[in-house]
Amino acid sequence: MSHNDRGRKNTTSAAQIVHDIGRRVADQGGDAYLVGGAVISELSGRVPDNYDLELHGLEQTTVETILGDVAGHEPLRMEGRSYGVYRLTVEGIDIECSLPRRDSKTGPRHPDVTASIDPFMGVAAAAQRRDFTIGAIYKHVLTGQIEDPTGGRRDLAEHVLRAVDDRTFADDPLRAVRAVQLAGRYDLQPDLRTLALLRSLVPETVHLPPERFAPEWRKLFLKSEHPSIGLRLAKTMGLYRIWSPELDALDHIEQDPEYHPEGDVWTHTLLVVDEAKTRSPQELEVHLAALLHDTGKSTTTRTDERGRIIAYGHEQAGCEPAQRFLERQGFGADSVSVVTALIREHMTPHTLYREKDMVHDGAIRRLARRLSPATIDQLCVLASADIAGSSLPGGSRFDFPSGDWLRDRARALKIEHQAPIPIIHGRDLLARGWKPGPIFGQIITAAELAIENGRTETEIKDIIADSPDPDFALSAIQKE
Numbered sequence: 001m002s003h004n005d006r007g008r009k010n011t012t013s014a015a016q017i018v019h020d021i022g023r024r025v026a027d028q029g030g031d032a033y034l035v036g037g038a039v040i041s042e043l044s045g046r047v048p049d050n051y052d053l054e055l056h057g058l059e060q061t062t063v064e065t066i067l068g069d070v071a072g073h074e075p076l077r078m079e080g081r082s083y084g085v086y087r088l089t090v091e092g093i094d095i096e097c098s099l100p101r102r103d104s105k106t107g108p109r110h111p112d113v114t115a116s117i118d119p120f121m122g123v124a125a126a127a128q129r130r131d132f133t134i135g136a137i138y139k140h141v142l143t144g145q146i147e148d149p150t151g152g153r154r155d156l157a158e159h160v161l162r163a164v165d166d167r168t169f170a171d172d173p174l175r176a177v178r179a180v181q182l183a184g185r186y187d188l189q190p191d192l193r194t195l196a197l198l199r200s201l202v203p204e205t206v207h208l209p210p211e212r213f214a215p216e217w218r219k220l221f222l223k224s225e226h227p228s229i230g231l232r233l234a235k236t237m238g239l240y241r242i243w244s245p246e247l248d249a250l251d252h253i254e255q256d257p258e259y260h261p262e263g264d265v266w267t268h269t270l271l272v273v274d275e276a277k278t279r280s281p282q283e284l285e286v287h288l289a290a291l292l293h294d295t296g297k298s299t300t301t302r303t304d305e306r307g308r309i310i311a312y313g314h315e316q317a318g319c320e321p322a323q324r325f326l327e328r329q330g331f332g333a334d335s336v337s338v339v340t341a342l343i344r345e346h347m348t349p350h351t352l353y354r355e356k357d358m359v360h361d362g363a364i365r366r367l368a369r370r371l372s373p374a375t376i377d378q379l380c381v382l383a384s385a386d387i388a389g390s391s392l393p394g395g396s397r398f399d400f401p402s403g404d405w406l407r408d409r410a411r412a413l414k415i416e417h418q419a420p421i422p423i424i425h426g427r428d429l430l431a432r433g434w435k436p437g438p439i440f441g442q443i444i445t446a447a448e449l450a451i452e453n454g455r456t457e458t459e460i461k462d463i464i465a466d467s468p469d470p471d472f473a474l475s476a477i478q479k480e
Helices: 004-025 037-044 062-071 123-128 153-157 173-186 192-207 214-223 229-235 239-245 245-252 265-279 285-290 317-330 333-345 347-354 361-371 376-388 403-414 426-430 438-452 457-466 470-478
Strands: 030-036 052-055 078-081 085-090 093-098 100-103 113-117 138-140
Touching: 004 030, 004 052, 004 062, 004 085, 004 093, 037 052, 037 138, 037 153, 052 123, 052 173, 062 085, 085 403, 100 123, 113 426, 138 347, 173 192, 173 214, 192 229, 192 239, 214 285, 214 333, 229 239, 239 245, 245 265, 245 317, 265 285, 265 376, 285 317, 285 333, 285 376, 317 333, 333 376, 347 361, 347 376, 347 403, 361 376, 361 403, 361 438, 376 403, 426 438, 426 457, 438 457, 438 470, 457 470
Parallel strands: 052 093
Antiparallel strands: 030 052, 030 138, 078 085, 085 093, 100 113
């Protein structure tokens, strides 16, 4: 079964659960509405990948009984119970059920909110707590009838992102980041009033915990066909001035027109992001690396004595600002390691290719080891996107022979998608009857370095087999 078939099957199963909830709610005299992303997706001709339900006309205890019965063996997550919010996951598809409520801000922090649950307030009143009009379109689960008290359906058709209520919009600064991912996913632009509201929220985002940002970035990159649309909005709103001065500066950094006919570094970056998305739709770290790969140019770009614009060392210079940005946005250490490794090495495919006749297998293995936990395959995706983002449509620089060559070399060594597997393991040394200790690690490391420097696996294993003790083996392996 293909990935798409599995996704369709999972969505079908979740849709059946949604319908079951709607039927049970109706049996008790209530109404269940789809709202938010699922409705936006359907109206945009897409298959929903999650479902938000708002359940009207029933007391909270009745809703909990219904959801408990529907969940069955699936865990019903009730951490949002005080807000009338319940979650369950069916075959990887999230279903969130909530009761209508009013939120009252009681302090400056996001948790400083008092929720007043009112199952009988009606759709028009319930819609007022939603952030954007496109997220306040209600679709009855059983009848399919649309209720649109804020005009979201018209805004979606006209590609407008519009705030529902000016008075409450500023209650959650995360809405500034949510606007970015919604703009990217559905090709939206805020109206002038909403843009002003978004800009006013930007300074407040510094007070939010980092873990709230990362999910919004994931949605932008993984669910957008053209993430650059959202990234442009973030620039217009001034988000990068707060989060990454290096990223914010890129639209003022010129490039050599011979190699970058597309223009400044920011223009190039947006092209690279979309190219990376096209080449590898679900590799978030590659997309993030595409966004941040040239941030080092903000500090390394200069004009040389011949009048050419250069940025030597920008790969390494970009690693620190990229790490700072990613950590501030709530990405974990693993993601940071992958992204910074890709940024550091993103010019390496071209460097190696220029000397390809002299590059031995050890150099390819060293590259794979330096990259880990990133991979040569990911690096080639990024470098290919970088080339395409440096070209005018139809230009010869869309060709990427260095990537094809590097992939072939890595594939032959079985390291296209992973770091090299050590040729010597502790068990091999134990089999010789040697006593374990720190020297085992030294032998294993020395063997890898010897392989990278051109010695053969057979030669190394023969040394282990013929050595009388670990010290002799280490010395023999380390000899040139």
